[in-house]
Every structure is written in structure tokens, then in C-alpha cells.
Amino acid sequence: MFLEKIKSGESGVLLYGITPPKEETAPERVAEIARKTIERLAALDIDALVVYDVQDESARTQEERPFPFLKAHDPFDFASRYLGTLNVPKIIYRPAGKFSPEELTAWLEGLHQHNFYPVFVGIPAPDFPVKTSLAEAYKIWSSHRDTSVIGAVTIPERHAVLKDEDVRMLDKMSCGVSYFISQCVFNVGYAKEVIEALANSCQAHDKKFPTVIFTLTACGSAKTLHFMEWLGIHVPDELKEDLKTSDNILQKSVNVCLGIASELTAFCTERSIPFGFNIESVAIRKEEIEASVHMANEIGQMLKTRGVRK
Structure with missing residues (x-):
């Protein structure tokens, strides 16, 4: 149903995002991780699974990386070889600029054969x-436009500084992009500003509004919080202090994410804007993974209760 929901602009899309195991992980351990992932997600009512491409972004900032960078398995290989029995569509991230046109063409053919969907x-x-x-x-992807959809990333924090995220999104829409997955949202005001700017631009250019999928993730420690900020995720000062001083930072962050989901649901529903949520599980701690599954269930139920998700 993911393809149909995006093509029709249906709200209430629910995704779950993971990172592949580290490249150095032994094959039998990779298989075990995949098996546990499938068991955990099999009962989740999600439209698709997002598998991220992990890149070393250390050159983006002079600040020291809180966690050492470890190269991960290729997301397409991991999804196609190990996650086949998880019967949901897979959305695969790929930094297009790192590959030649011939490599991208072959990669897109592989995705097409598996009914996977790309995000550049x-x-x-x-x-x-x-x-x-x-x-x-x-342009290379466009040969698949009749039977597929392609997504892109939107970064509310970038719009807060440059005020041009709507222009970037319109440019990508003109290339065939029909949905956007946001960077993790902890500043709900930033997310609303992007939506309002894009709504105005779509109206001015007589463009159909794309589906915007807001990413939410649980934060289980002060170090994880620091890493999120290193990645460029803006956490308002008051919220940051609340998280740091909380007796249970993980539960506090889950409550915050559920509140953001509720607020953005009301905001987009009032404006008839197609939207959804992507619940990330990028941590390896069991407690944080279980919290993300809980969030996905709670948000899915909230969307159904409000009549947004069928």
C-alpha cells in the first residue's frame, strides 16, 4: 500500500527506520540481528521499512564526533539478503553523488526487481x-516513475537558517520527488515553518503538495542527545535541560516525541496536508529499540483514533 498511499497523497503513512549492522560484524551475527529485527517488526502496522545509508559526516563540522564512525553494511544488500521475510516495502537511502551513472542505473534496476524504493x-x-x-x-530514476516513487530528505534546521527549504523541495518535486522524509524533529516550530513555507510555495506555483513524513526518535542518554546535536538536530534549550535533568531521559524523550506527533497531526490535518511519521531505531541498546517500537504502536493508534490512518 505504500506506493498507492504516496501516489494518492493519503495521510497517515507510518514508517520505521533502521541502520544496517556494522561492516565488521560477522555474517552469523548479521543474520541474528536481521532475525531479531524481523521478529520485532513483524507485528508492527507499518507501510514500509527505511534502511539508512550510514555516512561519515565528520568533514561537515570541526566539532569532535561523540561516537567513532564505523562503516555499516550496504543498506540494499542488507535488506535484500537478510530482510526478505519481513513482508513490507523497503525504502533504501543512497548518496547518489558517490556513484557513477552506470552504477546508479544498475542499483535502481536491483531496487526495481525487489520492489524497493529509493531516497537519494x-x-x-x-x-x-x-x-x-x-x-x-x-533523470536516471525517471524510467521507473510509472511503477515506483522516489523520496528525498528535508531538513527543518536548514530552513531555520537559510529560509529556502521550500525552494529546494520544489526543485526536487520538479524532478519527480513525491514525498519527503525529515531529519529527526525535536523542534516542532522548525517543522511547522517548513510546512507553511512549502504550502505557500505550492499554492503560488500551482503544485500538488507532497507527502511530508516527520522522523521521530527516542533518546536514551545524555551522550545520545549530544550525538543528535552533532548531527545537526536542533533541540530547544528548555527541552534539552528537561531531558538532561530527567530521572528517566528515555521515557521523557518518548513522551516528547508522542506530543510532537500529536501536534503535527493536528497542524497538518487542519491544513489538509498529506503527512506521516518515520520512527527511527538507530541505537543498539535494547531499551531504546523497544521504546521506538512502543512509539510506532502508539503513533499508529493515535492516527487511527483521529481518523487519519485506515
Whole structure:
């Protein structure tokens, strides 16, 4: 149903996002991780599974990375080889600029054969040598537009600084993008500003509004909070202090995320804007993974109760 929901602009889309195991992980351990992931998610009522491409973004900032970067398994290989029995569509991230047109063409054919869907993301640093521009990558994908959909990333924090996220989104929409997955939202005001700017731009250019899928993630420790900020996620000062001083930072962050989901649901529903949520599980701690599954269930039920999700 994911394909139909995006093509029809239906609200209430629910995704779950994971990162592949680290590249150094032994094959039998990779298989075990995949088995546990499938068991955990089999009962979840989600429309698709997002599998991220993990990149080293250290060149993006001079601040020291809170956690060491460890290369992960290729997301397409992991999803196609290990997650086949999880009967939901897979959305695979890929930094298009790192690959040649021929490599991207072959990769897209592989996705098409598995009924996977691509999301092209930017290069890890501004000075990274680009093999294929985003515009070229979208053109290569266009041969699949009748039977597929392609997504892109939106970053509310970037709009807060540059005030041009709506322009970037319109450019990608003109290349065939029909839905956007946001960077993790902890500043609900930033998310609303992007929606309002894009709504105004779509109206001015007589464009159909794309589906915007807001990413939410639980935060289980002060170190995880610091890492999120290193990634560029803006956490308002008051909320940051509340999390740091909480007796249970994980439960506090879950409550915050559920509140954000409720607020954005009301905001988008009032404006007849197609939207959804992507619940991330990027931590390896069992408690944080279980919290993300709880969030997905709670948000799914909330969307059904409000008549947004069928």
C-alpha cells in the first residue's frame, strides 16, 4: 500500500527506520540481528521499512564526533539478503553523488526487481568529489516513475537558517520527488515553518503538495542527545535541560516525541496536508529499540483514533 498511499497523497503513512549492522560484524551475527529485527517488526502496522545509508559526516563540522564512525553494511544488500521475510516495502537511502551513472542505473534496476524504493541523499561533505549530480540521478530514476516513487530528505534546521527549504523541495518535486522524509524533529516550530513555507510555495506555483513524513526518535542518554546535536538536530534549550535533568531521559524523550506527533497531526490535518511519521531505531541498546517500537504502536493508534490512518 505504500506506493498507492504516496501516489494518492493519503495521510497517515507510518514508517520505521533502521541502520544496517556494522561492516565488521560477522555474517552469523548479521543474520541474528536481521532475525531479531524481523521478529520485532513483524507485528508492527507499518507501510514500509527505511534502511539508512550510514555516512561519515565528520568533514561537515570541526566539532569532535561523540561516537567513532564505523562503516555499516550496504543498506540494499542488507535488506535484500537478510530482510526478505519481513513482508513490507523497503525504502533504501543512497548518496547518489558517490556513484557513477552506470552504477546508479544498475542499483535502481536491483531496487526495481525487489520492489524497493529509493531516497537519494546528499554527499557527506561539500568538497566530496561528485560522480553524479542529484539532477542526473533523478533523470536516471525517471524510467521507473510509472511503477515506483522516489523520496528525498528535508531538513527543518536548514530552513531555520537559510529560509529556502521550500525552494529546494520544489526543485526536487520538479524532478519527480513525491514525498519527503525529515531529519529527526525535536523542534516542532522548525517543522511547522517548513510546512507553511512549502504550502505557500505550492499554492503560488500551482503544485500538488507532497507527502511530508516527520522522523521521530527516542533518546536514551545524555551522550545520545549530544550525538543528535552533532548531527545537526536542533533541540530547544528548555527541552534539552528537561531531558538532561530527567530521572528517566528515555521515557521523557518518548513522551516528547508522542506530543510532537500529536501536534503535527493536528497542524497538518487542519491544513489538509498529506503527512506521516518515520520512527527511527538507530541505537543498539535494547531499551531504546523497544521504546521506538512502543512509539510506532502508539503513533499508529493515535492516527487511527483521529481518523487519519485506515
